[in-house]
Amino acid sequence: MNQLSKTALRPHTVSARISPAAGLDVLSRNEVTRLRDASQRGLHALLRRCALAVLTQGVETDDARALLDRYPDFDIQVLQQDRGIKLELQNAPAQAFVDGRIIRGVNELLFAVVRDIVYVATQMEAGGFDLEDSSGITHSVFEILRNARVLRPHADPNLVVCWGGHSIARHEYEYTKQVGYQLGLRGLDIVTGCGPGAMKGPMKGAIIGHGKQRRKSNRYIGITEPGIIAAESPNPSVNHLIIMPDIEKRLEAFVRVGHGIIVFPGGVGTAEEILYLLGILLHPENASIPFPLIFTGPRESAAYFEQIDRFLRLSLGDEVSRRYAIVVDDPAEVARLMVKGIDKVRDYRLDSKDAFFFNWALRIQHEFQVPFRPTHENMAGLKLHRDQPAHRLAADLRRAFSGIVAGNVKEEGIRAIEQHGLFEIHGELEIMRSLDALLHSFVEQHRMKLPGGSAYKPCYRVVVD
Incomplete structure (x- = not known):
């Protein structure tokens, strides 16, 4: 009482x-x-x-x-x-x-x-998490998810991770609901970053689809971290909330528990998530592992993914496009492709004797797991050049976007910009031009905003090496 x-x-x-x-x-x-x-x-x-x-x-x-x-x-x-x-x-x-x-x-x-x-505090103090190597970090992610009772050992693969902007146009939000509805009709559960916008819409749509199918025990999982939860409060549809210690473990949790990922229009944070996942999928050891990845949005947002696609192909090579599909204005087709993709995931896990509830087989390198502190020194030290393997370049591109997210909305990043001026990002001429064009398009499309709704002022300066 x-x-x-x-x-x-x-x-x-x-x-x-x-x-x-x-x-x-x-x-x-x-x-x-x-x-x-x-x-x-x-x-x-x-x-x-x-x-x-x-x-x-x-x-x-x-x-x-x-x-x-x-x-x-x-x-x-x-x-x-x-x-x-x-x-x-x-x-x-x-x-x-x-x-x-x-x-x-x-x-x-x-x-x-x-x-x-x-749980996280006591385990870290007791040395329960070995955070010195890649395997130890993966086990820490597993232990946090297991303690949250989100891992179900006897359930078929059906978790679809949905990424996208927390502040999107109304027609884009309505589209995320339509996709969620189609996923719900096909018995798929939803995992998002738990906030508003593209994190909320798929869950709301799936609730209707699940209801029509009279499906019970539905899961609407929200995975967040302390640095961003206040800016992206859990939406009312979330019925399983997990707070990971940092953004890197949050991202790893998505790809370990999810069986496929759908990306809706967003801003810098969404670009960071795309680069994180593609950097993992491009690693040679992950070449044969199926992992459905679909970029989708309404017809009015087609230009967003065209620009993302151009940037990815230029910086990471045309081969990167084999790891994702782009579907415009067709929610039912998105759901059908995801079901087919998850069927392949199921077959692969059975053949390789990997768990349905946690993707142990996926190789995630240490540079994708170590928390990136968006200091001026760290931002200036990024290596944005194509004379390295694509998965390594993707790792540093992700860090660049991560720093920009911090400078835009996170207290630590905002304070650093206020005290020391703009971040400097160094790199190869073509990549820098493409990155700058992408970021400017986010501004023009109102996908990058300062707190309080004031006029956007970049938190970064691009420097060509």
């Missing part, structure tokens, strides 16, 4: 004590202490930021600092009691409650936040 009282100071906030609706029941005293610790070594600041993002589902902002500014008096404390744990919420957003009770889905995601923050 929630004991709820309206706060006098803020009319649109409430305070409450809540018990877990499902999942996490108990924590150790040490874990509770860490979650309550507001010092730099403690976990309270991280818990507060992630919890507020969950409580403000549906609020769309590009600024990770905006939510904390909007609810400066919000706080969350973990209480250890004889019958298990409770969360004490102070001055929480009222939209998370209905008639004095917290919405069940919000409750579940709040305790998922606690679960993941505690």
Whole structure:
């Protein structure tokens, strides 16, 4: 029973004590202490930021600092009691409650936040994750997903990862819903970055498709990380939330649990995801591993993928186009191609005796797994030249886009730009021209925006070597 009282100071906030609706029941005293610790070594600041993002589902902002500014008096404390744990919420957003009770889905995601923050912190401190080599990092991703109970050993492959922009045009959003609907009709579940836009639409569409097929136990999995959750709060359709420690482990989680990926129109973050995946698929050891990848959007967005395609072919070679299909304005065809692709994945996993629930066979090199800090020094040190294997160039191109994402929307990146000026990106003339043209097209199409909706000012400067 929630004991709820309206706060006098803020009319649109409430305070409450809540018990877990499902999942996490108990924590150790040490874990509770860490979650309550507001010092730099403690976990309270991280818990507060992630919890507020969950409580403000549906609020769309590009600024990770905006939510904390909007609810400066919000706080969350973990209480250890004889019958298990409770969360004490102070001055929480009222939209998370209905008639004095917290919405069940919000409750579940709040305790998922606690679960993941505690697990990652305790495992890292105890040396449970070996992060020094590639295999150890992959096992850490596996352990986090297993602890979140998202891995199902007896289910056929059916998880489709959907990537795309969190701030897209209305017609593009409607198209993502149509694709999700077609996927749902064919019994496919959805994995996204859990935010709005192209992460929300496929889930909403799939809900209708699943409902028409009277399908139960549907999964709408949202995978996020602490640096971006406030800018991309979980959308209301998410029923499984996983918070990975950083963007690289988040990306690896997508390709390890997903059986195919659909990319909708987006901006720099979407380009980063494309380069991450293609860099992996272009590695010689992954040449024979099936992994369906489809770029798709409505007819009005065809130019977006034409420009992406040109950039990929120029920088990585024409061979890269064999690893993806481009489908324009045909949701049913996208779903049919994905079903065929996943059938090949199933056959391959059976033949190779690889698990359906985790793609162990895929080789992911260490440079794709190590967190990239978007400092001025690191951005200037990227090697954007074609005199190296395509998968290595893709790795550095991804880092370049990652730094631009940080400079646009992440607090750390925004602060670095404010203090030290624009990032400098060095590289080969043709690649730099193509990269610059691609980034400018994102600006013209309003796919790159500064927090608060102000006029866009680039956070980077392109330098030709």
